[in-house]
Amino acid sequence: MSSPFDIEEMFPDDGDHPVRLPRRQAGNSPQGLAVTLLADYTLRDLAWLPSAAIVALLAEARVSPTGARAAISRLVRRGVLEGSRQGRQTFYRLSRSAAADLASGGRWILTATAAPKPWDGCWTLIAFSLPQERGTQRRALRGQLRWLGFAPLYDGLWISPHDLSPPDQARLGQVTGTVTVFRGRQAGLDTVTNRDPLGAWDIAAIAGHYETFLRRWRPLLPRVRSGQVSGAEAVRARTEVMDTFRRFPTLDPRLPVELLPPGWLREPAREVFVAVYDGLADAAEQHVRAVVARFGGSPHTGIRAHLTTDVLAGTVVPAAVPSVSPTRVGDTASDHRP
Secondary structure, X not given: OOOHHHOOOOOOOOOOOOOOOOOOOOOOXXXXXXXXXXXXXXXXXXXXXEHHHHHHHHHHOXXXXXXXXXXXXXXXXXXXXXXXXXOOEEEEEEOHHHHHHHHHHHHHHHHHOOOOOOOOOOEEEEEEEXXXXXXXXXXXXXHHHXXXXXXXXXXXXXXXXXXXXXXXXXXXXXXXXXXXXEEEOOOOOOXXXXXXXXXXOOHHHXXXXXHHHHHHHHHHHHHHHOOOXXXXXXXXHHHHHHHHHOOXXXXXXXXXXXXXXXXXOHHHHHHHHHHHHHXXXXXXXXXXXXXXXXXXXXXXXXXXXXXXXXXXXXXXXXXXXXXXXXXXXXXXXXHHOO
């Protein structure tokens, strides 16, 4: 199994979609943090934030001003952010297409880490064939399969314990390539060459990621519950816990508990995530509003911290939101210097 943080995209690219969300990386990348930050507080209303406020908030997450400006520029080029100018100020917001992907992605993160339904003992196998020279299509297909919870059992043969839903089938159908799908039970062979399908996932490595997550965030819970985490610390913790936790559905795509070691840490990790993310929502929202106001933005226009229950219920992206001004901006660093 390759490193879980080498997955092609946060959300898959079907090849024709105009939005290219940031690549996963080991640790928290500036682009990933910026996307998480804007999604956490502006997704519902596609609120505009002053560029200087975004840079300041990322600085509180230990991203340098240069790194923050570069991240904004790259996100504009990817179609994730769009900009507008009002006088001498530049504002940015999530594009509607990126917001729609992030809304569905947020719901997927929480749904995929919830307690799975009883497993029927069947596996879904996807065999595909693409020439080596079609590397872009191969990466797109592998990205889609990762997104759908599959892992490579052998080269060109990916496996999942779950059936493909109609939306999943439609998403997979958007990828160019020859694909065949099967579903059935494993026929056990009493030989040393028989490979357990669960071997497509590195179970020990996944368990280690859960343990690392819990070691990092459990000690913060008493302070969260007593209201001792506020201001920049609340925003930074909330952004980082989401940016880290969102990786787990691809690492551990609702693998059947019947096949996993006793004491599997999926549910404890989810409980800690919800406690931190929801518990810091009010304090973090207040701080984001204060930073936006400090840099000339309206702190009461569309800045709202949603809870995990809101994400599960589905965030409705507005059909149209007026621009701050008719002047659009490009993606150069000079467009968003504080």
